Amino acid sequence: MSKKTKTAFVCNECGADYSKWAGQCSACGVWNSLSEVRLGPAHTDSRAANFTSAQAGYAGAAGQGKVQKLSEIDLSELPRIPTNASELDRVLGGGLVPGSVVLIGGHPGAGKSTVLLQTLCHLSQKLPALYVTGEESLQQVAMRAKRLGLPADHLQMLSETNVEQICLTAGEVKPKIMVVDSIQVMHMAEVQSAPGSVAQVRESAAYLTRFAKQTGTAMILVGHVTKDGTLAGPKVLEHIIDCSIMLEGTHDSRFRTLRAHKNRFGAVNELGVFAMTEQGLKEVSNPSAIFLQRADEIAAGSVVTSVWEGTRPLLVELQALVDDSSLGNPRRVAVGLDHNRLNMLLAVLHRHGGVLVGDQDVFINVVGGVKVMETSADLTLLMAVVSSFRNRVLDRDLMIFGEVGLAGEIRPVPSGQERLREAAKHGFRKAIVPAANRLKTDIEGMQVIPVKTLAEALNALDMA
Structure with missing residues (x-):
């Protein structure tokens, strides 16, 4: 017997769910913001449902249902992974936290892929790192790394857009840091919508976040922006992730600013400044000058x-x-x-x-x-x-x-x-x-x- 496909309507602004379409979202009051989301039958593949706990020492992994008193919770400092870029560490609050999910957005050409490729190439010299590219081919990424003179002998690459396959591969590789470029081109087989739709972005981000929490992998998602400069996709995407940062800069300026709009592990409105050069994005330690x-x-x-x-x-x-x-x-x-x-x-x-x-x-x-x-x-x-x-x-x-x-x-x-x-x-x-x-x-x-x-x-x- 075939399993029935579920249908829901989600507000693009606030992420509220409705069983039927309406002209106005009653939660946030925005008109014409509901989009149809078609979800397939409940996923039963145990290989994708249960991720391997690659980092057993991670204290914040999801799925640990033990009840504790507030006074008994360990208050030791969360472990941080320095990114080798002081301006990026400043915006993140001191570095990447294992099991956290960071969403970085920006206009096309702002330098999102460049700064992440630089970061992972340097981090891969000390930690296992995986760069998943869905928009560019492996040859294009390799050409950029060669042009920028980056160390490319340890960074592991994967060209894939299927989220389930990405997580299965990452479960075998067991990376400490993982980049998914970009969330708008990712898709899940059970979701009957085109990549980039509200349903695909929402479900793909939730699936990747669950993988990061259960394995302790520090994950960075790349997101597109709309014409008004906000992150594309449903608003619920910003509620799922731990940190949201924007890379801003005009085409006629070689300077880029990195600003945190949400950060569960650091201060918001922190500003990092980079300069675009022939060797990629270089951090500016004294932006006042x-x-x-x-x-x-x-x-x-x-x-x-x-x-x-x-x-x-x-x-x-x-x-x-x-x-x-x-x-x-x-x-x-x-x-x-x-x-x-x-x-x-x-x-x-x-x-x-x-x-x-x-x-x-x-x-x-x-x-x-x-x-x-x-x-x-x-x-x-x-x-x-x-x-x-x-x-x-x-x-x-x-x-x-x-x-x-x-x-x-x-x-x-x-x-x-x-x-x-x-x-x-x-x-x-x-x-x-x-x-x-x-x-x-x-x-x-x-x-x-x-x-x-x-x-x-x-x-x-x-x-x-």
Whole structure:
């Protein structure tokens, strides 16, 4: 008797399941987001259902159903596998964790396959590693490794797209680290959908994750991105994996940024910086020096600020251009900053700073393509706007940071002393900071000006 095929409808945004199709997902409220998922009969192949515990010492493997008291749980540090790239280790939280699943996404040509091939070629010299390629042939990968001059004598390669066969082969090879490139081309025989569909991506990722947990294999999945820059596939994919990182960079820039959006074993919003060279992606240990490559003659509207990225400060240049508007509604353009926050801060500047730019076009840009997500750049943004509006060039060795409240007060930001020390290390000699962030001990060669209100900051720069 044939086994009946199960059918479900899954929301691409939140991963909610439904027994029948609906125009709107009741869980997240998004319209036209349900896709049909056809699942075959329950898988009964014991070879694929029961994976070999290749690493018996792994303490976090799935399937260990022993009940323990919270106080009896071993709190020893999870073992980490260094990747031989300090910037990648920084984003991962210190290295790869056995049994963890990492999803790395990025636009085509960003360098996902390159950085993973470099990492595995070096790791394979010390640990068994397996690179599974489903999009490229083995010859293409070998040509890239030769062009980059990578050690290729120990890395094991597999060209396969069937998930069950990949796991069976990996069970025989017993790798410590495994890369699957990419999850969008993987498929399972029991799922009656095309590779890349919601059903295939969801079931393939769940199957590979189960394999990683039960064998203690550190697994890295490569994912594609959509037009708006988000990871393709169902949202449930991000709930399955342990760490989600994005490799970002424009085609006209040789620099790439690696940022963690989810990490169960480390900090989120950690930033790693790489430079694309003929020898592949090279890590940049001092990213502030890159983003501070300023012109010999600084124009009005250019100010440097310090933003906090994960566990370290990062100095970036913020530029503003204020010009007469020929439109009834002046334009407000913010690149690298929140557009709504720009409008709010301009209102604060008028009310509490006495500077009216309501009839001016205001353009804001963060140099280097960095996206500033925190509020420490508020005061820097307003000082750059006033500098451009007054056509006053600020000192080259000036650095500003601070959050601006709706009442015009300057609020403190976290890790103020670390930001100032990073600025002093790069030659800055003057800083305007919130009064609550004043230094307890002076930094040699740096003048720190504490301010409590927006008016005090304008007076400090003689731009009131």
